[in-house]
Structure formats: structure tokens, C-alpha cells
Amino acid sequence: MTWLITGGAGYIGAHVVRVMAGAGERVVALDDLSAGHAARLPEDVPLVRGSSLDGELLKRVLAEHEVTGVVHLAARKQVAESVAQPTRYYQENVGGLATLLDAVAEAGIRRLLFSSSAAVYGNPDVDLITEDTPCAPVNPYGETKLAGEWLVRAAGQAHGIATTCLRYFNVAGAAAPELADTGVFNIVPMVFDRLTRGEAPRIFGDDHPTPDGTCVRDYIHVADLADAHLAAARRLADPDVTGDLTLNIGRGEGVSVREMITVIGEVTGERRTPLVEGRRPGDAPRAVASAERAAAELGWRARRGVPEMVSSAWRGWQLHHGS
Numbered sequence: 001m002t003w004l005i006t007g008g009a010g011y012i013g014a015h016v017v018r019v020m021a022g023a024g025e026r027v028v029a030l031d032d033l034s035a036g037h038a039a040r041l042p043e044d045v046p047l048v049r050g051s052s053l054d055g056e057l058l059k060r061v062l063a064e065h066e067v068t069g070v071v072h073l074a075a076r077k078q079v080a081e082s083v084a085q086p087t088r089y090y091q092e093n094v095g096g097l098a099t100l101l102d103a104v105a106e107a108g109i110r111r112l113l114f115s116s117s118a119a120v121y122g123n124p125d126v127d128l129i130t131e132d133t134p135c136a137p138v139n140p141y142g143e144t145k146l147a148g149e150w151l152v153r154a155a156g157q158a159h160g161i162a163t164t165c166l167r168y169f170n171v172a173g174a175a176a177p178e179l180a181d182t183g184v185f186n187i188v189p190m191v192f193d194r195l196t197r198g199e200a201p202r203i204f205g206d207d208h209p210t211p212d213g214t215c216v217r218d219y220i221h222v223a224d225l226a227d228a229h230l231a232a233a234r235r236l237a238d239p240d241v242t243g244d245l246t247l248n249i250g251r252g253e254g255v256s257v258r259e260m261i262t263v264i265g266e267v268t269g270e271r272r273t274p275l276v277e278g279r280r281p282g283d284a285p286r287a288v289a290s291a292e293r294a295a296a297e298l299g300w301r302a303r304r305g306v307p308e309m310v311s312s313a314w315r316g317w318q319l320h321h322g323s
């Protein structure tokens, strides 16, 4: 098979490219480099610079590289930006997907993997979120991921494409420093940012209904996430596999913000007492995946823990931010 990996120069996409190419799959990356870096890609993986909104380009790339499966990661992913620019998020995340699905159907491609997110669930009041927990996204970003899942399923049914939607929980870490996330949108880089400025990390609310009062999340090492993509791609490559599948990709273990800040203090040697501020509107007290369906369907489980996520992310931070 040859896999087209859209968003392949991004943080997660570059890890997926590396794991799939390293496992002997033929891969080609497509990225408009709006948030990605070409240097993240191995030299022997072709990078097509262009957008998933460009249908003619997509058709050409699928034909020229004789693509037989697609992993679609290209998207905009910032919640606050999606609240400020909802039409842009629908156009790029849903419109880009529709354009891609048309090209995929026209090329007769029968396998597609879609990057979804735990954001599709919103804030469910459950101990473990299963794939059957009702979806109720609370921002336009999450809405575009849920609409994307619907579109993937509908197009899969219409055109006989076997599809898989992976709902990632909180992604952290790096398989190598040069692959690290360079954005400062998630807790780990946000705390690094505060610490390297000599400021105390911030906690938004310590009066949530959780054991230590701070929000609990399910963190997953990006290298484990990339392994899950390989397992899902290999499952899809089986000609007997049809229909759609939706899987949570998490560890199934909750870690509180306070616990995460403690690990970051241990790894960086910067132990500062966090500043407790008010709760942020819309923050769920707890969001932890049930990881059982992914284990059953893919034979995959996350192997790396939070200290490994933080120490690998820290090496990446030092490389990119020069401290």
C-alpha cells in the first residue's frame, strides 16, 4: 500500500510518518506548512506542499503516487481560535475533508483514517468516556471534528471506503526533540513557558469535584499515538475489513493538573509553587478515556507514562526555545 498522510509535517503527523515509514509502509506527506515544518520529515519521504482544500492537487497527488490509503491529520486545532473564527474552522476542517473525500472516492481509494478528538465529547459527567458516551462538543473546533466523523462515515458508506476515526485524548511528548510540538497550547508547553520565564505555573481552579480539586485528564505519549495509527492502518489494509470504526486513543488513566505540574517540576528541576486562579469556563473536571475498544480492535495499548512524556517534551522545548 501507499499511504497519503495529510498534515504530515505537523507535530502528530510527523510522528505518524516516521512510525509508518519505519515499519516499511510507503508514505507520502501533504502539508501546506501553515503550522508544520518540512524539517520534521525523513529525507526519503516525499512532501507535497499544498492544501487539502485544493481538489485538483489532491487528485494529482493520489494518482502520481498511486495512493491506496489516506491518513487525514491536516486541520486547524486551536479551540480559542475556533471560537473567534468559526467559519474558517468549518471551511478548513470540514470543507478540506469533503474535498479530500471527493478526491479519494474518485480515485477509487478504499481506506481512510481520520484524526478526531476527545473534544467531540464536550464535558460528559462520567468516570470513563467510552465511544458510546454521547457526543456534545462545546466549541466550534470540537464541532468540526464531530461533523468530520459524520462526513467520513457517510462518504465511507456511499463509496465503499473502510474508515476509522481515532479520538485522541491529551497528546504530549516527542519521539525525538526535533519532532516536538512547538506551539504553546497544551498544559505541558504552557508550564514550560511559565517556568522558563521565571514565573509560577498556573492552575485554573482547585475546587473541582476531583481528588485534589484540579482538573483530571488522560495524557497520551505522541509515540504511542503514532503506534496506534500504524495498527489502525494495518487493520484497514486487510481486504476483509469494511465499514467504519471509532476508537478512543488514550491511556485510560487520569492525571490531575497538580500531579502533572509536580512531574514537570521534577523533570525540569524548576519546582515552583503553582498559582491557583479561578476556574476557566467550560473546563470539564474530568475527561479520561476508556481505552478498551482500541485494545480489543487493534491489539494496541499505550506503553509510555507521564514522566517519559514530560522528559521528552522538555528535551524538545530546550531544542526549540534554546534554554
Ligand SMILES: NC(=O)c1ccc[n+]([C@@H]2O[C@H](COP(=O)([O-])OP(=O)(O)OC[C@H]3O[C@@H](n4cnc5c(N)ncnc54)[C@H](O)[C@@H]3O)[C@@H](O)[C@H]2O)c1
Residues within 6 Å of the ligand: 006, 007, 008, 009, 010, 011, 012, 013, 030, 031, 032, 033, 034, 035, 036, 037, 050, 051, 052, 053, 072, 073, 074, 075, 076, 077, 092, 096, 115, 116, 117, 118, 167, 168, 169, 170, 171, 186
Ligand atoms: N495535538 C493534540 O493534542 C490533538 C488532540 C486531538 C486531535 N488532534 C488532531 O490531530 C491532528 C494533528 O494535530 P497536531 O497537534 O499535529 O497539529 P499541527 O498543527 O502540528 O499539525 C497539523 C498540520 O496540518 C497542516 N495543515 C493545516 N491545515 C492544512 C490544510 N488545509 N492543508 C494541508 N495541510 C494543513 C499544518 O501545516 C500542520 O503541519 C489535527 O487534526 C488535530 O485536530 C490533535
